[in-house]
Amino acid sequence: MVKVLFFGDPGIDDSLAIMYGLLHPEIEIVGIVTGYGNVKQEQATQNASYLLDLAKKQDIPIIAGAKGPLSGEFTPFYPEIHGEEGLGPIRPPDTIKGELLNFDEVFKIIDRYEGELIIVDVGRSTSLALAFILGGDQMEKVKAFYLMGGAFLVPGNVTAYAEANFHGDPIASKLVIEKGKNVRIFPLNVTQHALLTPAVVDYITQRTFNSMTPLVKPIFDYYFEAYKKLVPGIKGTPLHDVVAMSGIVNPSFFKYLERSVTVQLYGESKGESIADFRPKPEEEPVESLDRIAVQINYDKFIKDFMKIMTMTSPTSKLE
16 A cells, blocks of 8 residues: 655645545555645645545644745635635534644654655645755655646646746745655646546536545536636546546556756746757756656546545545
């Protein structure tokens, strides 16, 4: 079973990624680091607590992540996309108050699962960048890093150049990509094609398969209405963050290119992800190369998502 430490800012698509991970028989989420992004860090924490409570997985630790970018800039939030509380029309009960652990719990988890832990970061990378800054050589113990972010040779979704996660804290994204070993990046190139459609939602929610099933349709409906305004004619909502989680256990669903990636820090192109996509790129040291997902087998991806989301409620995997 793959051990996953999840960094995110739930958020609708983050929440669907967490649900997928909680239900997947080959994934064990061993911790969730909640940061700012789609919503404030405090709301992200409550949302994560709510999902763990529904899944009866309150034994999974929630760790306090960053509340703003390394630059100290103002952070905009997106209630028109994710809702005021981050779960569309759903408001987690005020009684949901999970215990929030200090950031050093990240390093305890890395030590506990040395050599087998995969970190999945689907939000602004500020919290993960802080782990590199504070943890130093300890980060060498992480097996791999799976990042949702960037946009290569396609338009961004928050500016003409940049995807939201890389734009939200480009300093952090650049630091993580430069310092991380065995980095896999899932950019808009592939995630924008991983659409959750009304027909798939109807299939998943035709009956209550698990304790999280009732959330799927209301959050999808809210998300879909937002996306139809952003992308006229779109047939569904992109499962951006689920793609990164799926990539852990379904590597054959994706085609990758190995390139050295950097991120623009300032100016009009702030947050733009850059790599050399020429047919014969300049040679780079092997250790500097990252794996960029450039294609996704949508049929296999969505069938797997449907299968996992219609599983019965998970039992506790942590001792």
